[in-house]
Amino acid sequence: MGSLLIGSSSLFAQKKPVDHTVYDAWKSISSAKIAPSGNYIYYTVIPQEGDATIFLQEQAATAKGRKAKKTSAATPQNILEIPRGTNPFLTNDEQNFVSLIKAPFAAVRQAKIKKKKPEEMPKDSLAVYNILAQKLTKFGQIKSVKTSDKNANYFAFISTETPKVIAAADSTAKAAKKAKEINTLSIYNFQTGDTTNIAGVEDFYFSKTGNELIYVRKAVEKDTVAAYAGVYIYQLAEQQKKQISKGKGVYKNFTFDETSSQLAFLADKSPEKSLSKDFKLYYYTPGQDSASVLADRTSQGLPTNWEVSQYMEPIFSKNGDKLFLGLAPIPKLRDTTLVDFEHAKVDIWSWNEDYLYTQQIANKKRFESENFLAVMFPKQGNRITPLLTPEINQARLSETADEPYFLASSDHGRRISYQWDTDGTRDYYLVNSSTGEKKSILKDFSGNATLSLDGSYVLYFNKENNSWNTYHIATDIHTNLTDGIPVSFSDETHDSPSKAESYGFAGWSADSKGVYINDRYDIWYFDLAGKDKYISTNGAGRLNSTVFRYINIATESVPRAAVKIDPKSSYFVSSFNEVTKANGIYEVENRKNKNPKALLEGNYAYKQFSVNKDQSQAIYTKENYQESPNLYVSKNFKSEVALSDINPQQALYNWGTAELVKWTTPAGYDGEGILYKPEDFDPTKKYPIIAYFYEVLSDGLYNYQAPAPTPSRLNISYFVSNGYLVFAPDIRYKEGQPGKDAEEYINSGMQYLAKNSWVDASKMAVQGQSWGGYQVAHLITRTNMYAAAWSGAPVVNMTSAYGGIRWQSGMSRQFQYEKTQSRLGKTLWEDRERYIANSPLFFLDKVETPVVIMANDNDGAVPWYQGIEMFTGLRRLQKPAWLLNYNGDEHNLMLRQNRKDIQIRQQQFFDHFLKGKPAAKWIKSGVPYKEKGIDWGFDID
Known part of the structure; x- marks a missing residue:
């Protein structure tokens, strides 16, 4: 036993620290789904950079019509792996599996290096796997793929290669063969394996029933434009x-009614180079020879100088009687005869x-x-009836x-006030969907409202x-649903000067x-109607x-406002314990006086939860800081089987x-926070410690932290692996003192930890x-307890930032300081000293x-000159400071090469000031402009 223990200790000691070369290969799971029958599970494993892989697994030997492998019923087996797969789907009959195959990452990279034209770039391909026949078919040069929700017999795709076979009925076949590359629509029949190809197709759509397919075609040859270009309907x-x-x-904007007996779409047939686009609404039914114009600029009821908008997809009512469309004023056209250099270019x-001019620019589209x-x-x-x-x-x-x-x-009339008050108020109306007649139901209302599923009530x-209410349309009665209930339905932890939001609603009965x-x-x-209420979860949550x-x-994606909950059936909920931070999955019986039943619960985070049709099987990912997120399947929540092991290298x-x-x-x-320690933590040693914070982080105690180049956050797993302690304290706020609140929680939390002998309080x-980043800037003006600091995208001068612009949205920043995150609660003119007291610039x-x-x-969020104000101030005062400007990148770094760069610089910076390692060149002397792109300054003497 002694020798075994020594060997184990030796192996443990040999574990290496994470370095910057490991990021790309670290993987994650996405698009995990279980088939309605429960027989099949599929998911995608994605590296941070490189080629993904799709896995299709069989739950048990239940697929009819083929000889299945001899497997343990408890252990799903891979029946298909698709390298570079993405966007997979299983047909409704569960007989065929389809996936796009991305072009190889390495090939795309090389093409970019060689600056290939878009048409010369490597193309995606397509895999179709017949599960019963165990047959894999591939198609190349794929641009797009679509399938019908209602008809499992077909799917279709557009490819850009010249097809070997063109449908015999297609009179442009000769032209297609001559073409070097042409968009070709292929309609694939799962039952027969046959493919029908149609040349020159730009786009296509399945009907609601799935029995028809609409496609838009360009002519293959110039002299065939009139004859072949246009819209076609194909009976599958x-x-x-x-x-x-x-x-x-x-x-x-093609749209069918529910029975696919009516079709509407928009078309502009004006000359290609015409500055004026004239979209018309077209309408087609099976009895017509061709689609007819239903609405255009001359239509009865259309306001003067208005037109049919190209930007709204027409909507049929479910019964097919109504067709909703968008209208808009005809836009003014630029006078192309004017000479640019003879006219001023001025913003007014x-x-x-x-709306602020900057908002108009940012929201131009x-x-x-x-x-x-x-x-x-x-x-x-x-006849058109305008409604709005x-x-x-x-x-x-x-x-x-x-x-x-x-x-x-x-x-209307209150939009200017959004500059400083994003709560705002609105007026709500009921609009007659046939006549456009309007009835006011809520005036100067602060909150949100939505229509019930059947349109009989407004919920607001x-x-x-802080109350939930309904308005009954038929009786004109408002009812306060939550009146007299001794709990709050608005955010109990709300700590900013704005009005508290609700916790939302789960769905409709x-x-x-x-x-x-x-x-x-x-x-x-x-x-x-306010006649009945009960706690569906029986108060177990608050208790x-x-x-x-x-x-x-539900397998289909629906917005929260359309979620339906069966009042006669149980439903699933996630759980999160605010005290222990444990997560879980529970079943709610949806009856009075019945506590939710725990199905999964523990010191993990459970994500991507999905069940099969009869809810006898569930899949989910499970993770915590020590365990990489892997996919599991559970049968009746009595057993659990791992389906993946995506990051074995972590060991x-x-x-x-x-x-x-x-x-x-x-x-x-x-105070509350998370302390991350190295796996080989030795309490007899002293460790440097870095505090990383952003409001409240402790709820993520059981989240996995993959080593990854971050947008500028601290790469926690990297630093922990390399012998640092990392502390993530929560910060709670009071109005008017965000800087002081940061001191209250961050400094005291670090001082509390510093009492331990294994924390090096000098590092x-x-x-x-x-x-x-703002709070880092504030802290170092109030204490010298920190040996180093890193401040990303900080605001340091709340007086100048108050009048600044959030360039991504074009909005003024005033609302942030008065009402939201900065929590100052007053205007600059009401309490100038409050702004100064919370501005690090004045205390540099x-x-x-x-x-x-x-x-x-x-x-686009924080004006970058805030960082310049901080840097130039410190430079003037001859304080050690460095400024990183990643050219053209955003508030949080978006370009992966920049994310990788900043990881190296953070490591070198903290290693120097917290571990005493030699300074890299960029720390010692910077990188002059003339050496930009030649020397990155990483070298260490």
């Missing part, structure tokens, strides 16, 4: 096509415009595409759009009194009679400080542990990005801590 079973619209043009800002809802009754004629206006401009149709009313809202949360609403911990059921949240297991490296730390701050508040550092003379500042010139 009959293999028959019909041209329903002729002519060269732009065709888009006006104080009374609805949104403003250009703005359109206003209208309705037509295609079976009754072509530039004043009342936002709408939410019901799920079916059959109901006589929909919900609309307006912030009132921020003024599928019978349209009720709604499921969240409080801090539990899920409540409310009858929409145990556990947050329960509904998990939507070769000195990893780490994560533990919850609690302390009392100087003001008597409860402590702080690192933060964005809001964390107190700084003794060496600091690196990252401020990028394309930062």
Whole structure:
């Protein structure tokens, strides 16, 4: 036994630290799904950089029609691996598996190096696997793939290679053979394995029933434009096509009604170089020879100088009677006869415009595409009825759009105030979806509202009194659902001067009679009429400080406002214990006085949860700091089988542990944070420690931290593996003192840890990005306890930043300081001293801590000149400081090469100041402009 223990210790000691070369190969799991039958599971394993792999696994020998491998029923087996696979799907009958195959990463890289043209770049391909026949078929040069939700017999794709076989009925076959490259639509029949190819196709769409396919075709030859360009409808079973619209043009926004008996689309057939685009609404039914124009600029009911908007996809009501479309004013055209150098180029800002000029620029596409809802009754004629206006401009149709009313809202006349108050107020209206008649139901309302599934109620949360309410359309009655309930339905931990948000709602009762609403911990059921209510989770959440949240297991993606919960069936919820930070999955019986039942629970984070149709099997990923996220399957939640092992290499490296730390701050508040230690932690040694923070992080105690080049956050697993302690303290705030609050929690937490003999109190550092970067800047003006600091994208001067612009959105920054994250609560003119007290710039003379500042010139959130103000101030005061500007990159680094670069610099910086290692060239003397791109300054003498 003694020799075995010595050997084990020796192996443990040989584990190596993570280095910067390991990032690319570290993998993650995505797109994990289980088939409705439970027989098949598939998922994608993705390296940080390189080629992904798709795995298709069989649960048991249950696939009919083929001889299955002899396997343990408890252990799923791989039946297919697709290197470079992406966007996989299993057909509804579970007989065929389809996946795109990305071009090899190395080949794409080489093509970029050689500066290949787009048409010369390596192309994707396609894999089709017949599970019963165990046959794999591949297609090359793929541009796009689509399938029908309703018809499992077919799928279709567009490829760019010249096909070897063109349908005999296609009279352009000769031209296709001559072409070097042409877009070809291929319609694949899963039952027969046959492929029908059609040349010159730009785009295609399946109908709602899946029996038809619409495609848009360009002519293959110039002299065939008139004859072949246009829109075609293809009957899949009959293999028959019909041209329903002729002519060269732009065709888009195809939509079918529920029965696929009506089709609407938009088309502009004006000359290609025409500055004026004239989109018309076309309409087609099977009885017509071709699609006819249903709406254009001359249509009855259309406002003067308005047109059909190209930016809204038409919507049929479920019963097919109504067709909703978008209208917009005809845009003004630029006078192309004007000579540029003879006319001024000037921006004119006006104080009374609805939106700041910078917002107009940042949101140019949104403003250009703005359109206003209208309705037509295609079976009754072509008259247009406008429903919305530039004043009342936002709408939410019901799920079916059959109901006589929909919900609309307006912030007209109050848009300027969003500059400083993003809470704002809106007016809400009911709009008659046939006539456009409007009825005001909420005036100057602060909150949010939505229409119930059947359109009979409006559900709304009132921020003024933190209540959930309904408005019954038929009776004109408002009902306060949460009145008298002794718990809050708005954020109990809200700590900024803005109005608290609600915890949201889980979904609607599928019978349209009720709604499921969240409080801090539990899920409540409310009858929409206010006659009945109960805690669906039976109060177990609040009793145990556990947050329960509904998990939507529906295979189709639906917005929260359309989620349906069966009141007669159980449902699944995630759980998170605020005290222990443990996570889990529970089943809620959805009955009064029944506690949720724990299915999975532990010191892990459970993600990507999905179940099969009868809910007898579930898949999920499971992770914590020590265990990489892998995929598991559980049968009836009585057993658990691992399906993957994606990062076995982790066992070769000195990893780490994560533990919850609690302390009392100087003001008597409860402090909480995560302490990360190296796997080979030795309490007889002293370790340098880095604090990394951003508001509240302790909820992520059981999250895995892959070694990865980050956007500028601290690479926790790297530093822990390399002999550092990392501390992530939570920060709680009071109005008007964000800097002081950072001191209260961060400094006291670090001082608490420094009492341990294994913490080197002389080698402590702080690192933060964005809001964390601001707090780093503040801390080093108030204490010299830190040996080094790293401040990413900081604000250091709240007086100048207050009047600045968030360039990505074009918004003024005033709202942030008065109402949201900065939490100052007053205007600059109301409390100038508050702004100064929380601005590190005014106290830079107190700084003794060496600091690196990252401020990028394309930062769309924090003006990069804030970093310049900090750097030039420290430089003037001759304090050790460095500024990194990653040219053209954003607030958080987006380019991977920049992320890799900053990891090396952070390591070299902290190694020098916390471990006493020699300084790299960029730290000692910088990198002069003339050496930029030649010498990166990483060398160490």
